[in-house]
Amino acid sequence: MPPSPASVTAPLSIAARPELTGGRRIGVLLSHGFTGSPASMRPWGEYLGARGYGVVVPLLPGHGTTWQDLNQRTWADWHAEVVSAFDALRADHDAVVIGGLSMGGAQVIQLAEARNDDIAGVMLVNPAVSTKRLDVKLLPVLKHLVPSFPAIGNDIKKEGVDEHGYDRTPLKAAHSMMKAWPGLIADLPKIKAPLIYFRADDDHVVDDSSEKIILSRISSSDVTRVPLPESFHVATIDNDAPTIFEQSAAFVARVAG
Numbered sequence: 001m002p003p004s005p006a007s008v009t010a011p012l013s014i015a016a017r018p019e020l021t022g023g024r025r026i027g028v029l030l031s032h033g034f035t036g037s038p039a040s041m042r043p044w045g046e047y048l049g050a051r052g053y054g055v056v057v058p059l060l061p062g063h064g065t066t067w068q069d070l071n072q073r074t075w076a077d078w079h080a081e082v083v084s085a086f087d088a089l090r091a092d093h094d095a096v097v098i099g100g101l102s103m104g105g106a107q108v109i110q111l112a113e114a115r116n117d118d119i120a121g122v123m124l125v126n127p128a129v130s131t132k133r134l135d136v137k138l139l140p141v142l143k144h145l146v147p148s149f150p151a152i153g154n155d156i157k158k159e160g161v162d163e164h165g166y167d168r169t170p171l172k173a174a175h176s177m178m179k180a181w182p183g184l185i186a187d188l189p190k191i192k193a194p195l196i197y198f199r200a201d202d203d204h205v206v207d208d209s210s211e212k213i214i215l216s217r218i219s220s221s222d223v224t225r226v227p228l229p230e231s232f233h234v235a236t237i238d239n240d241a242p243t244i245f246e247q248s249a250a251f252v253a254r255v256a257g
Contacts, residue, residue: 009037009064009164012045012057016093020052026120026256027054027093029086031104034128034177036234037064039164040101044236047245053252054093058085060104062173071170075180082107090118095256099123099248101236102206103177106184109214113187121255122191122220123248125198126233129181130209155204155233163234188217194255196224198235198244205233224251 016025028048030041038045038057045055061077062070089096097120100108105127112122154163195218199211215223226247231238 008039008042009059011059012038012042012055014045014049014053014055016054017052021253022257024095024257025054025093026052026252027056027089027096028252029082029089029096029098029108030055030057031082031098031100031107032057032060032063033100033102033104033165033234034174035063035067035070035166035169036101036104037164039162040234040236041104043241044099044245044248048249048252051249054089056085056089058082060107067166067168067170070166071172073173074176078103079107079110079180082111086111086115086118095120097121097123097252097256099125100127101125102128102233106177106180109188109191110180110184112193113184113190116190116192119193121194121196121251123196123198123251124214125235125244126200126203126206127197127214128206128210129184130207130213131178132207132209156238157202157230157232158237158239161234161237163237185213185217188214189219191218192220194222194251195220196226196248196251198226198228198240198247200228200231200233200235200238200240202231203233222255 018025030045032038032041038059041057045057049055058081060081062073098108105124106129112119228235228240231240236244
């Protein structure tokens with residue numbers, strides 16, 4: 001019997017098993033994307049948890065409820081949840097690696113900029129800090145006229161897979177997210193931790209402008225780019241998910257072990 005939507009969208013927490021990781025307690029924080037939920041990160045988190053890592057996937061405020069609820073939340077609300085989850089992991093583990101999908105990638109970028117010395121490594125999957133879409137310039141006005149746009153979720157190549165996200169994109173919340181981008185971009189040189197960047201060849205949500213900005217501005221000397229040729233935006237549950245799982249596990253073992 002398949003799990004209920006409520007269970008797959010709930011936060012995920014897996015205790016570390018240091019007997020599997022050389023006696024060290026290694027934590028991994030994974031953040032889901034805008035209008036999504038922990039459902040998009042759960043298989044990845046469970047894979048890492050099975051290898052002994054302590055894994056936390058928080059449910060960001062306004063997600064897992066309704067898009068109208070999300071429209072009342074802001075970037076600061078989401079980031080506070082990410083920081084809280086990280087602080088709890090950091091207090092109880094010898095090292096912590098952080099990762100995120102899409103907006104979740106942007107969230108962990110901001111965390112890495114502020115807490116570089118506390119972070120063993122950064123894992124990004126199709127992160128968003130920029131867009132070429134011209135209608136974004138109208139968001140400050142549109143958000144007062146139209147509450148939502150059609151959904152951006154479920155951009156998945158693999159048939160029969162559901163992200164369990166919203167069927168609408170709330171514009172006030174989207175504008176809050178995009179207003180955070182210039183500050184994130186300005187502080188990218190503060191990131192010095194090892195970084196692995198997973199990028200779908202065919203992403204219908206996040207264009208190539210984000211990758212160019214991020215990889216050209218970070219200060220990390222240890223950077224690996226992994227192409228995902230058989231996936232769309234939500235690559236963590238798409239055809240290339242095994243690549244993400246295996247390469248991220250090797251990355252965590254290398255940078256945190």
